[in-house]
Amino acid sequence: MLDVNNTTRVEMDWSGPERLQMNMGPQHPSAHGVFRAILGLQGETVVDVDAVIGYLHRCHEKLSETLTYAQYPSIASKTDYVAAMTSEFAYVLAAEEIGKFEVPKRAQYLRVIVAELQRIASHLLWLGTWCMDMGGALGGGATIFLYCIREREDILDLFESLVGARLLYGFFQVGGVRYDIPDGWAEQCRSTIDRINSRIDEYEQMLEDNAFFLARTKGVGVVSRELAQDVGISGPLLRGSGINWDLRRAVPYSSYQDFDFRVPVETDGDCYARYRVRMAEFRQAISITRQALDKLPEGPISSRPALKSVAQIRIPKGEAYARVEGPRGEVGTYMISDGSAKPYRMKWRGASFSNLAILPHIIPGHKVADVVAIMGSVDPVFGEVDR
Amino acid sequence: MAAIPAWLTLLIAPFIVLNVVIGLVTYVTLLERKFAARMQSRIGPYRVGPHGLLQPIADALKLMMKEDVVPTAADRRIYNLAPIVFLIPCMLIFATIPFAPGLGVADVNIGILFFLAVSAMEIVGLFMAGWGSNNKYALLSAMRAVNQIISYDLPFIFSALVPVLLAGSLKMSDIAAVQQGSLLKWFIFYPVIGQLAFIMFIVSTLAAENRVPFDILEAESELVAGFRVEYSGMKFALIQLGEYAHMIGSSFLGALLFLGAWSGPGPEYLGPIWFLLKAMFIFLVVTWIRWSFVRIRVDQILALSWKALLPATLGLLITTAVVVVWRTSGF
Amino acid sequence: MASDARPRTVAPPAHYEATEITTIVRAVLRAMGATLKNLFRKPVTVHYPDKERQYPSRYRGLLALTYDKETGEENCIGCRLCEYVCPPAVIKVEMLKSEKRNYAKTFTLELYACEFCELCVQVCPTDAIVMMKSFDMPTADRREMLLDKDRLHVIGLEYEQSWATGNRLRDMQTPPKAPAPAHAKPAAAPAATPEATGV
Numbered sequence: 014m015l016d017v018n019n020t021t022r023v024e025m026d027w028s029g030p031e032r033l034q035m036n037m038g039p040q041h042p043s044a045h046g047v048f049r050a051i052l053g054l055q056g057e058t059v060v061d062v063d064a065v066i067g068y069l070h071r072c073h074e075k076l077s078e079t080l081t082y083a084q085y086p087s088i089a090s091k092t093d094y095v096a097a098m099t100s101e102f103a104y105v106l107a108a109e110e111i112g113k114f115e116v117p118k119r120a121q122y123l124r125v126i127v128a129e130l131q132r133i134a135s136h137l138l139w140l141g142t143w144c145m146d147m148g149g150a151l152g153g154g155a156t157i158f159l160y161c162i163r164e165r166e167d168i169l170d171l172f173e174s175l176v177g178a179r180l181l182y183g184f185f186q187v188g189g190v191r192y193d194i195p196d197g198w199a200e201q202c203r204s205t206i207d208r209i210n211s212r213i214d215e216y217e218q219m220l221e222d223n224a225f226f227l228a229r230t231k232g233v234g235v236v237s238r239e240l241a242q243d244v245g246i247s248g249p250l251l252r253g254s255g256i257n258w259d260l261r262r263a264v265p266y267s268s269y270q271d272f273d274f275r276v277p278v279e280t281d282g283d284c285y286a287r288y289r290v291r292m293a294e295f296r297q298a299i300s301i302t303r304q305a306l307d308k309l310p311e312g313p314i315s316s317r318p319a320l321k322s323v324a325q326i327r328i329p330k331g332e333a334y335a336r337v338e339g340p341r342g343e344v345g346t347y348m349i350s351d352g353s354a355k356p357y358r359m360k361w362r363g364a365s366f367s368n369l370a371i372l373p374h375i376i377p378g379h380k381v382a383d384v385v386a387i388m389g390s391v392d393p394v395f396g397e398v399d400r
Numbered sequence: 401m402a403a404i405p406a407w408l409t410l411l412i413a414p415f416i417v418l419n420v421v422i423g424l425v426t427y428v429t430l431l432e433r434k435f436a437a438r439m440q441s442r443i444g445p446y447r448v449g450p451h452g453l454l455q456p457i458a459d460a461l462k463l464m465m466k467e468d469v470v471p472t473a474a475d476r477r478i479y480n481l482a483p484i485v486f487l488i489p490c491m492l493i494f495a496t497i498p499f500a501p502g503l504g505v506a507d508v509n510i511g512i513l514f515f516l517a518v519s520a521m522e523i524v525g526l527f528m529a530g531w532g533s534n535n536k537y538a539l540l541s542a543m544r545a546v547n548q549i550i551s552y553d554l555p556f557i558f559s560a561l562v563p564v565l566l567a568g569s570l571k572m573s574d575i576a577a578v579q580q581g582s583l584l585k586w587f588i589f590y591p592v593i594g595q596l597a598f599i600m601f602i603v604s605t606l607a608a609e610n611r612v613p614f615d616i617l618e619a620e621s622e623l624v625a626g627f628r629v630e631y632s633g634m635k636f637a638l639i640q641l642g643e644y645a646h647m648i649g650s651s652f653l654g655a656l657l658f659l660g661a662w663s664g665p666g667p668e669y670l671g672p673i674w675f676l677l678k679a680m681f682i683f684l685v686v687t688w689i690r691w692s693f694v695r696i697r698v699d700q701i702l703a704l705s706w707k708a709l710l711p712a713t714l715g716l717l718i719t720t721a722v723v724v725v726w727r728t729s730g731f
Numbered sequence: 732m733a734s735d736a737r738p739r740t741v742a743p744p745a746h747y748e749a750t751e752i753t754t755i756v757r758a759v760l761r762a763m764g765a766t767l768k769n770l771f772r773k774p775v776t777v778h779y780p781d782k783e784r785q786y787p788s789r790y791r792g793l794l795a796l797t798y799d800k801e802t803g804e805e806n807c808i809g810c811r812l813c814e815y816v817c818p819p820a821v822i823k824v825e826m827l828k829s830e831k832r833n834y835a836k837t838f839t840l841e842l843y844a845c846e847f848c849e850l851c852v853q854v855c856p857t858d859a860i861v862m863m864k865s866f867d868m869p870t871a872d873r874r875e876m877l878l879d880k881d882r883l884h885v886i887g888l889e890y891e892q893s894w895a896t897g898n899r900l901r902d903m904q905t906p907p908k909a910p911a912p913a914h915a916k917p918a919a920a921p922a923a924t925p926e927a928t929g930v
Contacts, residue, residue: 035536042624057540057698084818087848146622148613148694156691156766159440163775170787177791177862177893183848186904191853193903195789219765224755225613225693228700319901320853323816381540382697385622439766443776692766693759 032060035381039068043146043385046395050372052384059384062376064369069399074359081354082108082326087183092361093397094180095138098131099339100397101185106266106335107348107359108187112328119312120189121268126202126305127175127184128267128337129298133209134168135340136291136298137161140216143288143389147229147382157219164212167205174198187326189315199306206299213295220288230284234375234387237282246368248342249294250391253287255280260338267337272304284390324354341365341392363397413505417494425644426456428683435684436691463640466633471534474630478532483631483638486525490642492518493649498573500662500671511572512564515653516557519608522646523549526617529639530627541626544698545610545617551705552607552614558713559604562597563587563657565720576661586660593720598658600713605650606686607701609643613693614701647686651679786864788894791847793863794840795887796880805884806859809835813851813860821845838880843873855897863890 033054038044047068053061073092077085089104090097102124109116116124141161148154169179176182176192184190220226236246241254251258259276261269277293279286317326328350336345342364351357368391376384430445430452437444445452470476495518496511498504508514523546530542566587567575579585587594607614618626628639655661655678662671696704777784786792797806809826810833821844827836851860863886870876878886 033536033540035540037622043622054540057544080818084816084850087846087850088818144694154694156436156440156769159442160769163441166775174787174789177787177789177849177895178847181846181848183850189904191900191904192789215765215768219692219762222754223693223758223762225696228696229694313905315904319904320816320850321856321901322812322854380697380699381622382616382619382695435770438774439770441769441772441775443774446778688763688766692762 037384039065043388045142045388045393046398048369048388048393048395048398050376050384050388052376052381054381057380057382059376059379059381062373062384064372066366066369066395066398069395071400073400074361077104077356077359079355081323082187082328082356083320083323083354085356086185086187087181090181090183091396092363092400093339093341093344093365093394095394095396096131096135096340097181098127098184099337099344101182102128102267102337103335103339103344103346104348104359105185105187106337107333107346108326108328108350108356110333110335111331111348111350112187114188115316116189116267117313117316118268118310120314120316122305122309123190123194123314124185124267125269125272126302126309127172127182127190129302129305130168130171130202130206132298132340133206133295133302134165136295137165137168137209139291139340139389139392140288141165143386143392144220146385146389147226157216160212160216164209167209171198171202171205174201186315186317186320187328188317189313191315191320193314199309202306203303206302210296210299213292217292227285229382229386230288230390231281233284233379233383234390235281235283236371236375240371240374241282244367244371244374246342246371248339248364248368249287249290250342250368250371252276252278253290254282260336260343264336266335271308272301274301274304284386287390327352327354328356336362339364341394341397342368344397361397361400363400365391365393365395365397366400369393369398414495417505418491421491421494421645421648422641424648425641426460428644428648428680429459430456431680432683432687435687439688439691460637463637464634468633468635469630471630473534475532475534478528479630480532480635482525482529482532483635483642484525485528486522487638487642487645489518489521489525490645490649493646494652496572497649497652497656498576498661499675500668501573501577503672504573507571507573509569509571512560512570512575515572515649516553516560519646519649520549520553522642525642526627529631533627533630535630537623537625537629538627541617541619541623541629544619545627547698548607548610548614548616548701548705551702552604552709555600555705555709555713556604556608558710558717559597559600560653560657561717562593562720565717565724566590566593568724572656576656576663579660580663583660586658586663588658593716593723594658596712596716597720598654600709600716601654601658602682602685602689604709604713605654606689607705609647609650609686611647611686611690613689613695615695616698616701619695647683648679651682651686654682655679786891786893788864790864790893791849791862791895792866792893793868793886793890794842794845794851794878794883795861795863795890795892796838796859796883797861797887797892798884805834806857807835807838807880808833808857808859809838810856812854812856816850816854818848818850819844819846822851835880838883840878840883841876842868842878843876849895849900852895852897853900858896858898861887861896862893863887864893865890 035052035054036049037052038049039047049065049068051063051065052059071091076088080088086101086104089100092100138161141158144157145154148157172182173179175194175198176184184192236250236254238255241251241256247258255278257276257278260266262276274297277290277297279289330350330352332347332349334345334347336343343362344364345362347360347362349357349359371391372387376387379387434444434452445455448454448458470479493515495505496508496514498507526545527542530538530545563575564570567578569575579587583589588598610617623629628636631639652675655675659678659682662675664670664674798804799806809824811824811826814822814824821841823837823839825836827834849862852862868876
């Protein structure tokens with residue numbers, strides 16, 4: 014009813030003279046930060062997209078060579094500022110792998126709790142901003158955005174009473190975590206995730222079979238299974254294209270094998286499939302958090318002596334690649350240690366950076382309005398893309 | 401009353417109506433913002449005056465005092481003229497609306513026709529704004545505007561013609577007069593046809609007013625702000641005024657066509673109040689829809705109009721005609 | 732972009748078809764119902780400047796220097812550990828050698844570049860630098876955010892102190908070597924205070 018049933022493959026000649034070059038970004042309401050897409054338009058149809066990144070480059074890899082293992086976890090949160098916990102997680106995992114440091118069980122569970130809460134918070138921001146891209150800041154999109162922000166606020170409150178900060182946490186340290194949970198935090202956390210669980214039903218009520226929403230997302234930005242593997246995307250995008258790959262399940266780290274969870278996979282590869290994957294991940298993250306809170310063992314939160322000076326943590330020579338499943342996909346650090354208190358070299362693998370590479374493959378042929386929908390469904394965070 | 405000459409009333413009445421409309425527009429923005437805010441778990445404007453009651457005045461003052469920026473590359477004449485060309489039809493639509501029996505600027509016998517024709521004129525202003533700004537976003541938006549408004553004016557007119565057929569007159573006061581007396585005489589309570597026509601009227605009103613989910617010409621997430629991206633200050637205020645005036649005018653039209661205009665309990669002088677309340681009700685329904693949905697794509701909007709709404713309204717119009725003929729002549 | 736000036740085979744987006752009018756109507760009503768439900772919820776807005784915010788006890792806010800509760804002396808011994816650990820290097824300390832104990836001759840903190848990572852609090856051996864339960868320091872001039880020693884002491888008296896101090900943080904993190912948790916604290920403190928005599 015809403016559209017033509019035209020699914021045959023067509024040959025398009027895009028070499029014609031009637032093309033309009035349009036800059037979307039770096040300052041644009043739906044650029045999700047500072048992303049510049051140079052679109053070639055033929056009428057309303059995008060025939061060509063050139064992605065320009067690098068507006069938010071802050072030399073994170075070089076910076077990490079100048080900061081010690083004690084200092085950098087606090088800075089690592091700045092790479093992906095929407096999921097700050099995940100970035101710290103990848104960094105300390107690499108250091109622990111080189112140093113063969115044991116992490117106490119309680120610390121591992123606490124890491125899982127904050128990582129999953131962070132996943133919920135990050136996905137909430139994704140849902141809000143994505144709907145705002147599609148629905149407009151002066152329309153229904155803003156409504157969902159504000160609902161999502163309302164719930165994200167609750168999680169940030171949890172983090173605030175755990176570590177004292179709302180955006181950049183510095184919760185992780187090599188060998189464990191820096192903060193133990195305060196009294197009453199577990200109950201507060203339980204009630205918060207229960208509330209969010211019921212609110213997610215409400216979002217689905219607004220979106221799940223809403224004809225307008227489906228018309229905007231179904232069949233838009235289809236990433237085929239082969240394309241997904243060729244480009245090397247990860248996270249919900251990959252699982253939206255029918256590939257069952259989740260690092261928490263494939264290579265469990267930090268006791269993820271102790272928890273019972275499902276890896277949601279959708280096969281369509283369109284924006285709607287990605288939406289479904291992320292909505293299912295909300296529920297899985299809530300379930301993992303509950304299990305971790307239930308099973309949380311007593312004991313120390315760090316296997317290393319408490320931090321007393323800047324160069325306290327030294328790591329033997331070696332190199333390691335550690336990766337975690339962030340909200341946006343595989344976040345990895347490749348670290349080379351030369352035996353001093355600082356890494357000799359460190360490489361970030363940002364999930365958003367690899368995921369953005371899919372854009373030129375899927376945007377051409379869509380309308381201008383679909384560009385923002387696809388961009389939003391990829392969920393890039395430009396702190397992580399440009400680092 | 402008799403002392404006032406006819407030419408003077410011709411000047412005074414539009415003056416009063418215009419000022420009432422402008423006052424209404426400023427406060428309707430506050431109503432919408434408050435309503436939307438509550439829907440989104442917020443409070444909305446609160447700081448200026450008690451509960452933000454002076455916010456519209458503050459906004460208007462701010463827009464008036466802003467610097468008037470004209471882009472260097474803009475086509476100055478068209479750019480400067482566009483807000484006025486846009487505003488005039490939006491204000492003119494109030495000319496034929498009777499706010500109570502005998503209380504209106506001009507209750508002409510083709511009132512509905514005038515309303516529909518003039519409200520379609522705003523597209524000229526929109527396109528001039530989009531073209532004159534010399535901005536790619538604005539141009540795309542203007543193209544969309546032409547597409548959309550042409551597509552949606554037909555269903556809008558057809559759905560508005562249903563009550564005309566039922567009442568048997570194009571004169572607005574006649575249509576209102578038919579619905580007086582009892583609640584069941586309102587055309588929205590006319591079996592089946594009334595409800596269907598009302599729904600279609602609301603949908604095509606949404607589209608003709610460029611509201612979410614049909615606000616592709618504003619579309620700030622893709623086209624930033626569409627045709628008015630280069631406008632600021634008083635010109636922006638004029639465009640905004642025009643949009644809201646059009647919206648209120650359509651709400652009045654809806655209340656007149658379907659909700660029985662000034663019919664309501666109480667003495668006769670309460671008629672305009674009832675009319676206003678009904679118009680505000682329609683306005684709030686439109687706002688409610690606006691803040692509940694995501695927008696749809698330009699091709700989907702056109703498809704929805706030409707493939708679904710237009711045949712449906714046309715079919716409904718023909719059905720209504722058949723019903724009316726059957727009921728009057730009884731064959 | 733010149734490379735794209737050739738015919739390319741693309742699949743036009745497979746479009747969603749909403750066939751049944753009833754499903755559309757129901758979905759529309761459900762979505763409108765969701766917003767209607769929220770219309771009657773209490774707004775979550777907090778009137779910030781009018782209403783005091785309740786900070787959690789671990790809040791990481793403005794940095795401050797403390798005085799000793801009993802003697803009224805400054806706690807800072809100018810050991811510069813915080814200067815070394817600060818990732819954005821916003822702290823500058825000069826030590827003043829004295830007979831009984833050392834002092835900080837100068838202590839400057841560039842609050843405008845601070846990360847609020849709490850590492851300076853974490854390493855402070857004498858609990859001298861702490862964080863406050865407040866972030867209320869709006870200013871139109873960046874230079875006002877360049878805090879010197881006196882200013883930091885004033886902030887310490889002005890606002891409520893957060894829970895975290897160096898010793899408390901280290902106690903929380905130290906893996907208990909012996910079952911008795913009581914001597915974790917004396918174990919941590921002297922190790923971090925080289926040649927400082929204490930009060």
